[in-house]
Amino acid sequence: MSDVSSGRDRDRDEEGRARNARPRDGLGRPLPYGAEGVARQPEGVVRAPEETVAEAQALLDAGRPFHAHEVFEDAWKSGPDEERGLWRALAQLAVGLTHSARGNTAGGARLLRRGATGLTAWAEATGRPTPYGIDLPSLDIWATTLAKKVEDHAPTPDAATNAPRLRP
Template sequence: MTNAGAAAGRSPDGRDRDTAGRARNARPRDGLGRPLPYGADGVARQPEGVVRTPRETVAQAQALLDAGRPFHAHEVFEDAWKSGPDDERALWRGLAQLAVGLTHAARGNATGGARLLRRGGGAIEEWAVVSGEDRPYGIPLAALVGWARELAGRVERGAGPVDARTEAPRLGP
């Protein structure tokens, strides 16, 4: 399997490194982003540092969420938060937190999942108040906040690992 940003080799201390010498875990990952043993078949990672339009970001993230791959959707949102305008960083970071919250909930990590769902929901709710926008790029922020709170509550009440595909939020109409 080939990954963008994959390790170019191992350093003397045994850590995976990319071509620039930065630490990068080169282990393959499953559909929820969990590391698999070296040599195992994994799911291709999202390429890092891709600059997309906001609507391309939403469409790509929605496709990944619909496929049950919220960890990968998080990486798409992370690219937007790192490359987009400063006044939208909190929006994209909050959306990334929602995707990671769903990832943890699907992995069975109730505490981490609920915490990130609430944090991401709070971040996009606050961004909507500050920006005065409630549907940037067609994203229904109020509905996402409601989805995050409802799912966080179910996860905290012991819903167990959730199905990332069936629990995926809708990012547009």
């Protein structure tokens, strides 16, 4: 099947689903074909919660929140139903940081706030403010503070410098 707009064959996986195989930068933005990109996170990896947190933190610290989002998304999709809200909210925080670092002030702030709201709601519903050692109240403060800075048009935040600490 061809992509008519570009004249290129569409990238497909083994099952025939469309996939974009273009290389990407550290914030997940597509680069031109043939460019040197950052290795993508494999999709669909099932990790223990502690592994998810450790891998996501390492990616956040490296300034790769887009990739951390993918790790959280794997946990969201493969974890128990009662934890999906936790992992979804953490993924939203990572995407919020990604958009903020890309200069998307409205989208970044909105996703940071959505993630913070999701964490608070999940903690209140479950009575677990520190699941797997993750300090949800501190993440709420981090996200709302960064959202305000982004909306106030502070300089575009550097993803690594502004990465949250998931555990104290």
